[in-house]
Amino acid sequence: MPLKTIDDFSIKQLHILDENGKVDSDLEPDLSKDDLKKLYLAMTLSRMADARMLNLQRQGRLGTIPVNKGQEAASCAPILALKETDWFVGSYRELGARLMRGETLENSLLLFNGWEEGNVNENNDRTLPISIVLASQLPHAVGLAYASQYKGEKDTVVLAIFGDGATSEGDFHEALNFAAVLNAPVIFLCQNNQYAISTPLKIQTKSRTIAQKALAYGIPGIQVDGNDALSVYQAVKEAVDRARADEGPTLIEAVTFRMLMHTTADDPTRYRSDEEVTAWEAKDPLVRFKAYLMEKGIWDEDLQKQLEEDCKAQIDAAVQAFESREPFAPDVPFDHVFGTKEAVIEAQRTRFLARLGKEKENGQN
């Protein structure tokens, strides 16, 4: 018998803004002027805050940070498609996403200066702390989505963000399969920034796209221009709408580029060329989005100047607040080991505090 084709697969790619910020009006999403501005503001604040944090790190005023430059569209735009009551389960590189979720900049400064206190979003209780163990947050997203449905929150969806390297982990594959089988309302958003530290995508996977990995699990997958905020928003919005309509999970691959080092501990000159980086400068997500806003007549250089001043003032205020803050109590970790008071832990705390007290007397602390 001849071989039969029993299924056909294809992967679509979405581009709405071209490299000069010219919009494809057939595909242009229906976003209000306010939403467009809100998105641009977050992208700008993220870019400027990222630069300031890098600066602080270089001056020894901040610990190791993951740098976001170049990925602002892929980080910020997905959040615009969410409600506050949706869940956001992130990785570590989406500063803009966290700002869009209402997190303060001071929080990031605290976290990256070694305070757990900065890992809690005081303004949104459906944002999980950052996840550093790659892909480990993805099964959590499935569970959150399932629980929302279980509790009758028909409308709640979960957005999970992760990198290209994370797609090699078992947790990624297990989570996609799990979500598919449970028909869980999850949007899996991969920020494909071409590198996992020094490892380029071509030795991370033999798949031509990351989006196509969805097909193996029987769910929709789409690739979008991750440096085009409109494409990212539109793909996420469609996935969110499907999820809210009980049509299950989606995998979105946002193709973008990490313009700087992996973290401040990394030296990218060891593994990639300047030319490669320069080529991506032409696709800067901020430049393209600004051109679009100007073309639409809702942005101009005066507004731009004002925005940059506002962002700078906001960043200055956050740095000032962070650096003038009294240190938190040293024994807080004992509070959170368990939800129950345990004699072993309390005895250790007593000894710990006695020792600190004695060191203070001796002028050691």
Place this chain on the structure above:
Amino acid sequence: MAKINMVTSLNTALHDIMASDDTVLVMGEDVGINGGVFRVTDGLFEKFGRKRVMDTPIAESAILGAAIGMAIAGLKPVVEMQFSGFSYLMMHQLEGNASRMRTRSRGRFTVPLVVRMPYGGGVRALEHHSESKEVYWAHTAGVKVVIPSSPANAGPLLTAAIQDPDPVVFMEPKRSYRSFKEAVDKEKNAFSIGKAHVVETGKDITIISWGAMMRDTIKAVEAVKSKTGFQPEVIDLLTISPMDVDTIVTSVKKTGRCVVVQEAQQSFGPASEIIAVINDQALMYLEAPVKRVTMADVVMPLFAREQFYMPKVSDIDQAITETVNF
């Protein structure tokens, strides 16, 4: 002999053994072109090529699982976990397969692989980059656990681990990677798996430690010596499992006193096992309760607080003084 740091000591050991034994290969995340995030595998890719120095996908379970297959088939894979905090993704392969293959197959199949992983605190790192969980591996029969403490023992022990017939978890104290230099005597190889090292002989008290705490321990011992004239005996454990019970027991029988210094959290760690061993074999020789200096049983705090939690020279000094004066 030129003095080198621990990274260079490990790196040189890898270069040497790969040049002399073509069954040895290196794999892990960013170990190739990048030379590893701490540069321990620097230059290997250029020298030995992609086939023997593999940048793998980010898949710790598959990295270790594949290494098990390679080891069964006669190769000697040296695997890197980028940080010990990410090694738990391969734990089921180590516990469920690597550790048991010899027993399961009654010696027919063996798994002579090495898993290197930087571990430990004190380097102002992000979450998951500062823990000391050597006990996870040590609690697994069939797995050897080795922790060097200095440039002089790191390279020789890594070589011994690669030549060892069993799976070895080789934990590298990252705080000590570049903090000091020593001469390394490659010829004399004074270090072997399963053997503790008596760093200093003495008669008044036995001090036992391993990893990055060794340096702090030695500083504390120096302070105590100059203050009191005590003569402590200092043991660098080097192999956590199988533990060198003889060296510990012989020393404690001689001194009658002991302090154990462990960076990891207090409960259920190697210090507990050391104290149990002393209880079994040297209890009647003790003149004071054995003390341990450890971290509390809390989730490893991020770096703003870690200074308060990690054992310090002054804590060790105090424990020694109290035990001697008991």
